[in-house]
Amino acid sequence: MRPLTPDALNPAILNVQYAVRGELAIRAEQLRDKLKDPSNTLPFDKVISSNIGNPQQKGLDQKPITFFRQVAALTEWPALADLAPGVFPPDVVARAKELIQEIGSIGAYSHSQGIPFIRQHVAQFIEERDGFPSDPANIFLTAGASAGVSLLISMLITGPTDGILIPIPQYPLYTATLAQYNGAPIPYYLDEASGWSTSVESIESAVQEAVAKGIKPKALVIINPGNPTGALLDESTQERLVKLCEEHSIVLLADEVYQANLHHRDTHPFTSFKKVVSKLRSPIPLISFHSTSKGVTGECGRRGGYFECTNISEQVLALIYKMVSVGLCPPVSGQIGVDSMVRPPKAGDPSYDLWKQETDATHAVLASRTSIMAERLNALPGVSCVNSPGALYLYPQIIIPPKAQEAARKLGKEPDAFYALQLLDKTGICVVPGSGFGQKAGEWHYRLTCLCPGVEEYVNKLEQFHLDFVATYGA
Ligand SMILES: Cc1ncc(COP(=O)(O)O)c(C=O)c1O
Structure with missing residues (x-):
């Protein structure tokens, strides 16, 4: 041996x-x-x-959000609600009951794409955020955003002459995953002097340079808000980026895991690429990633996340489904985390004041x-x-x-x-x-x-x- x-x-x-x-x-x-x-x-x-x-x-x-943990506790062990009467607010008890009724035991495999009931809530969250329709059939729940990014890169790269446009500086998940699947990173530089802004021109020249070297740009990664820069894109740049993808038939991978982490939310709100693509009625294939790991949720160890597919054909959706089903399902506790993130307490609910x-x-x-x-x-x-x-x-x-x-x-x-x-x-x-x-x-x-x-x-x-x-x- x-x-x-x-x-x-x-x-x-x-x-x-x-x-x-x-x-x-x-x-x-x-x-x-x-x-x-x-x-x-x-x-x-x-x-x-x-x-x-x-x-x-x-x-x-960063402290865990009480509502989030209470729902997690009661979905882990439903008997707790009766064993500790009065401890859990009634909206938490009702929420956990509703989830358990849909899911059954948290210890069972779920639908490979993610529990349909939770995907419906993700779609509602997206619709409320953007003002455009979202279909639960286009949403895949994942073990954090990383699992989704890795899956999409593995599916897009067919060989070493396929490339993906990556911002520099970038979150190294992208270069690491590209290295794993033998794809070519196509770097484009963010501009530090203007607050780490994204220049459409610099992406355009990165595309030209890649093509001249025989590399085919398959996708553009945008991290918004950025990691490590924290920069937030303005809507007009987002529109120009969508046009650029249209012109070069490039898939847009929108990493939006920091969408809730904005320090001036009133004056500089987050705009999703889903909203921009919908508003422009653009046909570009878009995959948008979100996660329970960041924001005010901060539950990275729970491994919850999702991606939404926009303008992705039924055949490709079926292939994505086939690939996620090889992994059986994302962690059910992570899926419950996603549900709490997209369905926090509303004003007037017993848990709202503490959550706020x-x-x-x-x-x-x-x-x-x-x-x-x-x-x-x-x-x-x-x-x-x-x-x-x-x-x-x-x-x-x-x-x-x-x-x-x-x-x-x-x-x-x-x-x-x-x-x-x-x-x-x-x-x-x-x-x-x-x-x-x-x-x-x-x-x-x-x-x-x-x-x-x-x-x-x-x-x-x-x-x-x-x-x-x-x-x-x-x-
Ligand atoms: C930009 C970005 N994308 C994706 C991830 C992955 O997050 P997770 O897999 O925990 O959802 C991170 C984690 O730090 C990140 O910074």
């Missing part, structure tokens, strides 16, 4: 890179273990995971933390940071002094990874270097989440580290 070695595996796996759980995150776990040893000499007493948008992670601040209080508090704290952090980072020498209007992140640019770049290269590291590793070792704060998301040659960034409690203490650490770094390596 020969041992199993990496060279016996699918070589595409070796090309997959996923920085948010990469070198920095692995080192952070090692440091966390070290902290458990009372004789450790580390210069900090906790590791802060600012590397991943995991709102309810231990040590971070909790969600308002989460929005307010994220907005204030983001702007305080951006302002303080901007005041540091050699740092510039777009004050992100949405999502959960900031993506500051840092000038890395030549001496530090040299020290990084000697260790075989990218300069921004070198900076991030030192930040982790000196402060316990784990961020992700910009090289994991993509950036222009010669520029350096890192991404940090805005989820940490105690913003003052946290930012003080970031500032002190940066000033020490500059003092050591020069400006």
